[in-house]
Amino acid sequence: MHVYFGLGTNLGDKEQNLRLAVQHIEERIGKVVSLSAFYATAPWGFASDNTFLNAVVCVETSLPPLEILSVTQSIEKEMGRTHKSVNGVYSDRVIDIDLLLYDDLVLDTPTLKLPHPLMQERRFVMEPLAEIAPDVMHPVLGKTLGNIYRDLLD
Template sequence: MATVYLGLGTNLGNKEANLRTAIYKLQERIGKQVSLSSFYETAPWGFESDHSFLNAAIGLETNLPPIEILHITQEIEKELGRTKKSVNGSYSDRLIDIDILLYDTLVLQTPELTIPHP
């Protein structure tokens, strides 16, 4: 059993509902919640926007490998209305963003996934 930590962020729509829905779906598909941060309001980073972010981090126990978790998080983002990913450091407003921050002590760098999250 591994512990994976995910970062969550949203700056459009009902931000708290976006986070809570993402958390529910993550628990349902990835594993048991072992920790959850408070929700924090932050200014946009890496781009300009009139919309502040609501962010959180969650820890989940899982038997899934990191690449499968990545695919699940991307699926959840699409289900919650995210239509495009950030590319080459070009960020924009989004309904939900889910990043894999840590996966136990794993260090991984592939074209698709970097852990720990940069």
């Protein structure tokens, strides 16, 4: 299975935070197949003096989605994240790991929705995602990630 994660950080040594998150993901979830460039972006959904550094990583794994979610939440806690965003209330964070896509699986549970329901609205997700997976098809929208990113720019 190919799984895509969105990574974001706006506190501390941001580049090191992203590299450490990728390392933890590779050690505990699966082999890193590709990693996007790191993108400096403005905060989304809240005001902060701290800009973000974002990336997307593709991983080959045999773990099921809910187990992956549990592992990523553990990694976030270990790296110093104290609370998750709830009901659209966002804040500064050492690391954020979002499960974006799990192959072409469509899942809607109280704890996990796949594909990530807001990814197509977020340039900071779609730009690095389109960089490493432009021809991957969004399983709900029926468009390639590259086309979704281009639509977002228009």
